[in-house]
Amino acid sequence: xxxxxxxxxxxxxxxxxxxxxRGLRKAFSGKTVLDGADLVVPRGALVCVLGxxxxxxxxxxxxxxxxxxxxxxxxxxxxxxxxxxxxxxxxAFRRRCSYLFQSNALFDSLSTLENVxxxxxxxxxxxxxxxxxxxxxxxxxxxxxxxxxxxxxxLSGGMQKRLALARALVTRPExxxxxxxxxxxxxxxxxxxxxxITRYQVELGFTAVVVTHDLEExxxxxxxxALLDEGCMxxxxxxxxxxxxxxxxxxxxxxxxxxxxADVAANRAHQPSRRAPHEPLEILPK
Amino acid sequence: xxxxxxxxTLGAVAELGDFALFTSRSFSAAVGAPRLGxxxxxxxxxxxxxxxxxxxxxxxFTGLVLGLQGYYVLARFGSEGLLGTLVSLTLTRExxxxxxxxxxxxxxxxxxxxxxxxxxxxEQIDALETMGVDPRRYLVSPRLLVAVVVYPMHAAFFxxxxxxxxxxSGSVLLSLEGGIYWSSVMRAVGPxxxxxxxxxxxxxxxxxxxxCCHNGFNAHRxxxxxxxxxxxxxTTRAVVxxxxxxxxxxxxxxxxxx
Ligand SMILES: Nc1ncnc2c1ncn2[C@@H]1O[C@H](COP(=O)(O)OP(=O)(O)OP(=O)(O)O)[C@@H](O)[C@H]1O
Ligand SMILES: [Mg+2]
Numbered sequence: 001x002x003x004x005x006x007x008x009x010x011x012x013x014x015x016x017x018x019x020x021x022r023g024l025r026k027a028f029s030g031k032t033v034l035d036g037a038d039l040v041v042p043r044g045a046l047v048c049v050l051g052x053x054x055x056x057x058x059x060x061x062x063x064x065x066x067x068x069x070x071x072x073x074x075x076x077x078x079x080x081x082x083x084x085x086x087x088x089x090x091x092a093f094r095r096r097c098s099y100l101f102q103s104n105a106l107f108d109s110l111s112t113l114e115n116v117x118x119x120x121x122x123x124x125x126x127x128x129x130x131x132x133x134x135x136x137x138x139x140x141x142x143x144x145x146x147x148x149x150x151x152x153x154x155l156s157g158g159m160q161k162r163l164a165l166a167r168a169l170v171t172r173p174e175x176x177x178x179x180x181x182x183x184x185x186x187x188x189x190x191x192x193x194x195x196x197i198t199r200y201q202v203e204l205g206f207t208a209v210v211v212t213h214d215l216e217e218x219x220x221x222x223x224x225x226a227l228l229d230e231g232c233m234x235x236x237x238x239x240x241x242x243x244x245x246x247x248x249x250x251x252x253x254x255x256x257x258x259x260x261x262a263d264v265a266a267n268r269a270h271q272p273s274r275r276a277p278h279e280p281l282e283i284l285p286k
Numbered sequence: 287x288x289x290x291x292x293x294x295t296l297g298a299v300a301e302l303g304d305f306a307l308f309t310s311r312s313f314s315a316a317v318g319a320p321r322l323g324x325x326x327x328x329x330x331x332x333x334x335x336x337x338x339x340x341x342x343x344x345x346x347f348t349g350l351v352l353g354l355q356g357y358y359v360l361a362r363f364g365s366e367g368l369l370g371t372l373v374s375l376t377l378t379r380e381x382x383x384x385x386x387x388x389x390x391x392x393x394x395x396x397x398x399x400x401x402x403x404x405x406x407x408x409e410q411i412d413a414l415e416t417m418g419v420d421p422r423r424y425l426v427s428p429r430l431l432v433a434v435v436v437y438p439m440h441a442a443f444f445x446x447x448x449x450x451x452x453x454x455s456g457s458v459l460l461s462l463e464g465g466i467y468w469s470s471v472m473r474a475v476g477p478x479x480x481x482x483x484x485x486x487x488x489x490x491x492x493x494x495x496x497x498c499c500h501n502g503f504n505a506h507r508x509x510x511x512x513x514x515x516x517x518x519x520x521t522t523r524a525v526v527x528x529x530x531x532x533x534x535x536x537x538x539x540x541x542x543x544x
Contacts, residue, residue: 067412094418105413109401121321122419171417 017076018043018207019175024063024073026056033059034070035231039209041175041224046201046208048218050253051228057211058102060228061177064209065099066090077175095123098168102179102211104160106152106167113139113148116166123171138166141196157184165193169200178210182217190214194221215254219243227253308422308503309496312430315423325428333394333429333495334436338443340389345444348381349373349451356452357460366462370470373452374445378475378483382444384536387437387490391528395498398429399524402502403517411503426499430492437491438484445483482543489535494528501527 019041026034033056041047051057062068064075075082077093107115116135120126126134139145142162152160161184168176178197182190194217197208212218218225219239227235227242229249235242242250252259316322356372402425405411414421449471457464501524508516
């Protein structure tokens with residue numbers, strides 16, 4: 001460890017974790033989205049980032065992935081601080097990191113198979129046959145192999161998501177940033193995705209950051225949970241700590257079903273006679 | 287007023303610098319790029335094969351009109367025999383590279399600007415970047431390299447079919463002897479005319495293709511516009527700027543070479 005501290009470009013504080021983001025700030029035309037957000041991702045862990053819609057979870061991942069340039073803050077990967085601009089360090093980071101876009105960002109004029117082959121084709125010197133085999137192996141795991149000749153627009157939303165997942169995993173990255181990998185999937189597939197991420201994590205040994213709205217699945221699958229609220233991390237800890245936390249925003253997030261149950265009960269209590277389906281609503285003009 | 291003018295000027299200078307950087311980076315990215323072959327084949331199809339029909343049609347009609355107009359003008363001085371000289375020199379030195387380039391801009395350049403703009407809009411370019419693929423190398427380099435070769439070929443085809451068009455209107459429709467027409471063509475066109483034609487075509491190719499790619503690539507930076515509108519605005523802009531650039535560089539090259 002001490003040699004790492006002494007090497008130029010390395011900082012002791014971020015030597016243990018694979019990825020450390022500190023004090024990330026990002027504003028869009030005066031509107032602050034990230035206001036000093038921190039994220040610590042231990043090597044080999046699965047970190048779930050939770051947060052309300054529109055709090056900046058995607059912006060956080062984009063800053064880490066280098067799609068957006070943060071206004072301030074520091075990102076350390078594998079003990080080294082990443083420089084803000086392009087350069088060999090950034091290129092090396094990109095080879096070792098994959099990013100699954102919330103919008104999938106599939107190449108819409110390439111077939112399913114070509115989408116998965118592209119990162120290998122363009123960044124490695126592997127032979128074409130090898131690349132095809134590896135791409136098809138990943139597609140098979142994600143139940144997409146029979147659709148390999150189709151174009152992304154001919155796939156269902158969930159299939160597109162899985163295709164994006166396949167494209168992110170085919171390069172065997174060390175760090176994968178998943179932006180809502182389970183959005184738009186049915187509950188069975190949702191669980192399958194989480195189970196696949198954990199299985200692949202063991203097999204391929206990658207570290208994962210998963211942004212998700214699926215609280216239950218996240219608490220089961222994650223090693224660590226982080227809650228982003230109003231531009232900074234309100235909570236970071238294990239799922240057990242998250243369940244036990246008394247923090248107000250954690251409570252609001254965690255117990256939203258309880259709150260909903262209470263709301264529904266209260267709403268119905270105000271309307272003693274439940275409306276039959278064919279009766280017109282009272283608020284509509286007669 | 288003065289302030290707006292200043293801002294606009296500064297903006298234009300900044301964009302020009304950005305454009306120059308973009309173009310040179312795209313060329314240098316091609317060096318040692320893996321698997322450029324398929325991208326190049328696609329670009330040849332896009333700029334070459336798809337554009338050839340329109341280039342040939344426009345070339346034929348240009349030749350026909352040149353033959354007619356030239357014949358009547360020359361006939362006033364009793365020198366119809368020079369029709370071949372007139373048609374061939376006008377085509378090689380001026381009309382073929384200019385009109386062929388404008389046709390390729392209309393057919394392929396607009397398509398390329400729109401395609402890259404949509405790729406920018408749907409985060410496909412960002413996705414390439416996160417994969418460690420240089421989007422300039424993947425999307426722009428092959429198109430620039432191909433333009434260097436394809437534009438001169440279009441200019442050559444344009445000239446050839448234009449000469450045939452001139453022959454048709456001068457000798458078949460009107461009464462000029464075919465042999466006189468073709469022999470004056472042969473005598474008129476020298477190597478320096480062909481050189482001028484190719485120099486122009488290469489420059490037009492690089493400039494227009496780079497403008498079209500650059501506008502698509504920066505579709506997200508159109509002030510005040512987003513989404514489909516930004517793509518359409520940058521496509522229109524790509525075609526307009528390319529057309530202006532063709533005529534402006536044409537003037538510069540002509541005045542430098544004459
Ligand atoms: N390119 C941009 N320009 C301007 N504002 C942006 C941009 N990208 C994001 N924002 C703003 O940043 C905020 C956070 O957006 P972000 O997409 O990160 O939310 P999110 O937490 O991922 O939400 P969701 O869970 O719905 O995906 C939003 O208020 C959004 O309006
Ligand atoms: Mg998001």
